[in-house]
Amino acid sequence: MSDEMTDTAEAGAGRRGRRGSGGAEARRAKRQSRGAGVSMPFIDRKIGVFNVLTEEGMEIIEANCDKILEEIGIEFRDDPEALQMWRDAGADVQGERVRFPKGLVRDLLKTAPAQFTQYARNPARNVEIGGNNTVFAPVYGPPFISNLDEGRRYATIEDFQNLVKLAYMAPAMHHSGGTVCEPVDVPVNKRHLDMLYAHMRLSDKPYMGSVTHPERAQDTVNLAGLMFGDDFVQNNCVTISLINANSPMTFDDTMLGALKVYARAGQATVISPFILAGAMSPVTVAGTLTQVLAEASVGMAFTQLCRPGAPVVFGTFASSISMQTGAPTFGTPEPALVLYGAAALARRLNVPFRSGGSLCASKTPDAQAAYESVQTMWPTLMAGTNFVLHSAGWLEGGLVSSYEKFVMDCDQLAMFQRFSEGIDLTENGQAMSAIEEVGPGNHYLGCAHTQANFENAFYRSPLADNASFEQWEAEGSLRIEERANKLYKRWLNEYEAPEIDLGVDEALNDYINRRKAEMPDAFA
Template sequence: MGVEASAVRPAGETTNRAGRSGGRAGRRAKRSVSSAHLGKPFIHRKMPPLSILSEDSLQRIEDTTWTLLAEVGIEFRDDPDALALWKTAGAEVDGVLVRFPHGMIPELLKTAPAQFTQHARNPANSVEIGGENVVFAPAYGSPFVMDLDEGRRYGTIADFKNFIKLAQSSPWLHHSGGTICEPVDVPVNKRHLDMVHAHITLSDRPFLGSVTAQERAEDTIDMARILFGAEFVHNNCVIMGNLNVNSPLVWDGTMTKVLRSYAAANQGTVLVPFILGGAMGPVTTAGAIAQAHAETLAGCALTQLVRPGAPVVYGNFLSSTSLKSGSPTFGTPEPAAGSLVVGQLARRLNLPLRCAGNFTTSKLPDAHAMNEGTMSMLSAIHCGANFILHSAGFLDGLLSMSYEKFMMDADFCGALHTYLGGIAVDDNALALDAFREVGPGNHFFGCEHTIRNYETAYFDAAIADNTPFETWQEAGSVDAATRANRAWKETLAAYEAPPLDNSIAEHLMEFVDRKKASTEDRWY
């Protein structure tokens, strides 16, 4: 792991203080939080999203989507209850194929909330999903983890817990995420219990629940009821599930059963096609967008058939394929531009949006990774995404979760806090008093205005080295990845778990132990 065992606290250990950022990196991060963001558990953006397509072009994409839904249709496999819901609602059901009359889907979506709260166990960390709000969450789903000390290896439950601690400790991330890495040292049919338990005990931020089987989603909901109380869960969103379409144009029963469980319990769903152009969708961006739009909207509408008003997030994950090799590519310009169009479409339907993230196919936390990740992450920012999964740690085409890249990406998220904050234009920002004090030909370094704004004027990146070349060289010529390696170790060493009521902690542990004891281990 590259960290001493004594530096990592066991799951469930509590303290009288909330989790904090550790070491020099954490202290610098705290200093760089501008006054506009102090105490905010999410970003309220002051920069409007970009719109790049004309009304005519958007209408052509939408018309293609409605034609796909009405004429080609979408298959809903292995879920007779979902088919029955569609048939009752007036869709044409032919076996597992569902075709939707024009106007049906937008009408159903009128009950979906444009904005909702996902409550955290610490109310100060609850987040608003939708509107002008932006929530950053870690990367999700990697089977491998990676660091500079031990290289690439399968993820373990210890790695999973470490990433929760790093996310909890970052002032720039707002959400604990979900399957931050796959803990392959725990049985497949039981690991969801350990993962949800870790999110609850090691973080006091919102989190994503299990989606790999309906019974695992139900276990997540039951654990949330232990944590928040059954009545509160009935009336409020406290968990979300991230669900993928089986593109092209198929919703698999595993996903729709989980979708129905979350929606019936009034919990959030994030519904996401994962389209690799040329493989699961056309190579042309407009065609892939129309396909994704159809797939997402069908899933969103199904949540409203289950429970009108259930919180749902319109999701999208466009990517490309190397047509020379067939390998997936991430962080490329075509999907980035496509994300801006996806944002326009989601806003027309007044739905919260999850789109893009910090994507790369690089195998190391290097310039390649940051080039692709920056392009992709900025597309998420500029398309107006409200919930940005994969904000930190994504490497190797999502096959690996990198400790070093997690810290570098979290630092970039910090810069985006300031970027999305826009430009203040008030008496202090216009600085007339500074001009009067300094006058022509003098410097501003020691003037009263500079001193007054010293701590909040500029974002101070924790991983960056802004010293002169000679100073950097004398200190060992340390590169960014090595600085990030030090930072994650310092952060884990300083981590303290947020407090959790002992009776709740005991009840959760009893639930986990009982569930594990009720079935044999399965490893596939």
């Protein structure tokens, strides 16, 4: 008898009386282990997108964006080279303020690819970014971690390595991500080397590069050359990196420096205005969308000045703030509308789109965290987002990477992936043979079609408890975050590093050791 049918039978028995402990827990452990480390391919959506803007609405936003670019402009701070590049392209440069003739930015964007491949060192893990595809990547940037055993504390390089391992083990995580947490026990000027090595050695999924200094971006490109070969890197995308606009309407020299390194090397960048509406953009959805479009389109166009054809993604991180306290809020309606609108504007520019994630302000992986996260992830999926950063692990407004929430979110990602497959209309999916066999008044449990399909017919969560109250109580009355605590530890225990060419690994370590020896430690 299958696990599924055993569970059904035992659930019925549990309703008639309290069962002994161990049964459902053992089967759950089996399910948890069965899927770990088996990667699902990136999502090839079989469902449509949801639009909140009419054609007229998008034209209004675009016209307002043109007005911003022509009359107000965007500042490029502390980067004379960038200003000269815009001057040579025909923009009006006054000091650090750049104004753009109508049509210039859109003309430059014509060379940006609508879709591109990011290559992984394991070709089976390559991802397609753009089109009908969706790629899930982990949380990015928190200086703290949390788990039920230790609570909240500063992150270390061991935590970073653990989260890379969890992303590798999670079936519906298509990408290794970037700064999955900020390891504060490693010098600031050297930690990017350890973080990059963790992605390159502990996983064979695609990964993100460093953007905190142009030299660190160059280290990313150089290390990629050692792993993939310099010629391959110059002609193919092997890393993708997050470039944030300093909203409102400003790019700083740090982000511009990293952007130039990556774009000139043919590597992908995600140009993302980082907006807390009400503080860094207007309080209205339309006003925020207009500013997002202006900032993102100019940043993307600049990548094409660096190298026509460089892969680039229209990104946005837009949330709202409490107008009473100033604190960021998540899972509310207005940022979802911004997300839907920005996705539609990206499609009109014919470039890939990034937004969304499992975002929340909660301090623990509780009901608030779950509600707020799903209120962001559903719009993310339904908007047709191509690259989803912060898909798993985010807590406390992005200050914390949570071990338990990471695996809880990954469970949800697998459900989103199943939903995105749409409705199976093959002969098997139509199930006419089952309907004909069973007929009126009978049940489907024993029919041939059910027997042939029961293992994969429905998504089975490795975390959710569907047993009777008595059985749940007998097995310890565990809340989902407690089950998640067990799951992430099981994944780490079962983790095995993917194989790597020993010569490549030696070359990576030689480069890292040499670079570290060239500079003194700096913690600021």
